[in-house]
Amino acid sequence: MKLFEDKIFYQKLFQLTIPIAFQSLMLAMVAAADAFMLGRLEQNAMSAVSLATQIQFMQNMILFSTVTAAGILGAQYWGKKDEKTINEIFGITLKISGAASILFFIGCVFFPRYLMLIFTNEEVLIEIGIQYLKIAGWSYLLTGISQTYLVIMKVSEHASMTAKISSGAVIINIVLNAVFIFGLLGMPSMGVKGAALATLIARVVELIWAIWASGRPGYIPLNWKAIFHRNKLLKKDYAKCFWPLLGANLLWGTGFTSYSAFMGHMGTDAAAANSVCAVIRDLICCLNSGLASGGGILVGNQLGAGDLKKGKLYGDRLVILAFLCGGISSVFMFLLTPVVLNFVKMTPQATSYLFQMMLVMSVYIIGRAVNTILINGIFSAGGDTLFDVYSLAVTMWGFAVPLAAIGTFWLHWPVWVVYACTCLDEVGKIPWVIIHYRKYKWVRDLTRENGALRNE
Numbered sequence: 001m002k003l004f005e006d007k008i009f010y011q012k013l014f015q016l017t018i019p020i021a022f023q024s025l026m027l028a029m030v031a032a033a034d035a036f037m038l039g040r041l042e043q044n045a046m047s048a049v050s051l052a053t054q055i056q057f058m059q060n061m062i063l064f065s066t067v068t069a070a071g072i073l074g075a076q077y078w079g080k081k082d083e084k085t086i087n088e089i090f091g092i093t094l095k096i097s098g099a100a101s102i103l104f105f106i107g108c109v110f111f112p113r114y115l116m117l118i119f120t121n122e123e124v125l126i127e128i129g130i131q132y133l134k135i136a137g138w139s140y141l142l143t144g145i146s147q148t149y150l151v152i153m154k155v156s157e158h159a160s161m162t163a164k165i166s167s168g169a170v171i172i173n174i175v176l177n178a179v180f181i182f183g184l185l186g187m188p189s190m191g192v193k194g195a196a197l198a199t200l201i202a203r204v205v206e207l208i209w210a211i212w213a214s215g216r217p218g219y220i221p222l223n224w225k226a227i228f229h230r231n232k233l234l235k236k237d238y239a240k241c242f243w244p245l246l247g248a249n250l251l252w253g254t255g256f257t258s259y260s261a262f263m264g265h266m267g268t269d270a271a272a273a274n275s276v277c278a279v280i281r282d283l284i285c286c287l288n289s290g291l292a293s294g295g296g297i298l299v300g301n302q303l304g305a306g307d308l309k310k311g312k313l314y315g316d317r318l319v320i321l322a323f324l325c326g327g328i329s330s331v332f333m334f335l336l337t338p339v340v341l342n343f344v345k346m347t348p349q350a351t352s353y354l355f356q357m358m359l360v361m362s363v364y365i366i367g368r369a370v371n372t373i374l375i376n377g378i379f380s381a382g383g384d385t386l387f388d389v390y391s392l393a394v395t396m397w398g399f400a401v402p403l404a405a406i407g408t409f410w411l412h413w414p415v416w417v418v419y420a421c422t423c424l425d426e427v428g429k430i431p432w433v434i435i436h437y438r439k440y441k442w443v444r445d446l447t448r449e450n451g452a453l454r455n456e
Helices: 007-041 043-052 054-079 083-110 112-119 123-155 159-182 192-214 232-264 268-284 286-304 308-343 348-381 386-409 415-421 424-428 430-437 450-454
Strands: none
Touching (some): 007 192, 043 112, 043 232, 043 268, 054 123, 054 348, 112 232, 123 268, 232 268, 232 415, 268 348, 348 386, 348 415, 348 430, 386 424, 424 430
16 A cells, blocks of 8 residues: 555545644643643642543543544535435434533532542642632533534534634633733733633633534534434434443543542642643644544545445555554654753652653553544444443553552552553553454444435
8 A cells, every 4th residue: 555645535634634633732722721821820720720620521521422423423424415414413412412511510510529529639629629610610511512513514524614613712711811810901810710711701702603603604504403303213323323432431531530530649749740741641642633533534434425445445544644643742742841841830749750751651642642543533433433442441441540549549659650550551452453453343334325314
């Protein structure tokens, strides 16, 4: 296979990947802005907000399952040019993501202390986290709706618009962060409350913009009848994608949340170092996410159009790109380490922890890139979503989480050793992922004929 000769493939991949990767980068920039601005204000404020946002991280795992299921089916039906079915997928997704958003809103606004106790027993961090969640929780009410609109735009070849919307919201968030946190332009200094308020305003703007954009010519607007329409066959197909995705994301999300909880229980310095490292990891993983989403849409389009051979060919190319992306990310993480250490203001002990974590992350990032692109991109494109559940159950919950828990609460291992345990799952499952890829179970057309769906 001559990797770089197909100009049409790379043109389409570029058109999808760059906007999606940029969107992911801008979203990660919000967390980075919160961490670095609050870190300049006070180390505990940065640590507390990082722990508090793990609640949103859990919400995002559910939302990611809903919008990914919509993306899988939407990409394949877009390959068939069946817009009516895509609108029905729109309605199904909106119901589920809206319900999840209401649940997390109630938890954050009315029961924030109980949620913070999951992640830390440090009273100073709990109190700061409560201040953040009571305001930011209102933004969680809107996130599920806006993300549903954005995923429909992505699968219908409007990825550039989703990037504009997300980027605009992020810029507003970052600017308002500075204004509210530090008290610029005559505003009072609000600290963590300012960071939460900035997030809420940005989410309001994002939702209004997404609804407006979807009504433009050439887009797929929401047909409100689709929310109440019951299509048994389509709901069954959606469920086959959604439930394994939800299981995998909850396993992965609770695992990652437990990692943060372990660091939180190892002291404020460990929590602070982990907070910064998490932000850097998310920034560097943006290209991986872009390739997974963009590549998955391309593969899904071909599978839905019935061209299974070309879908398989596109998958083979993405595997090679996954390893290239992982290698580049690893080198970049290593080179970025001294820059981050000089920029962030932390205690000497926290700085030492951060240095050790960044070195471990330089190895971990290779596995993260390969697994993200193959599992979330290629496998998902063909509806092969159950494999992720098995792999997480074995590698994360069978090895990484138990080892990190034992090291934290019983054997009292050094912070960097516990952190390394939390990174075992991604690196360890690379061979398993490649073996599964070569079975080509993901090469499937998930669509149904229009008449079959309409008769339901």
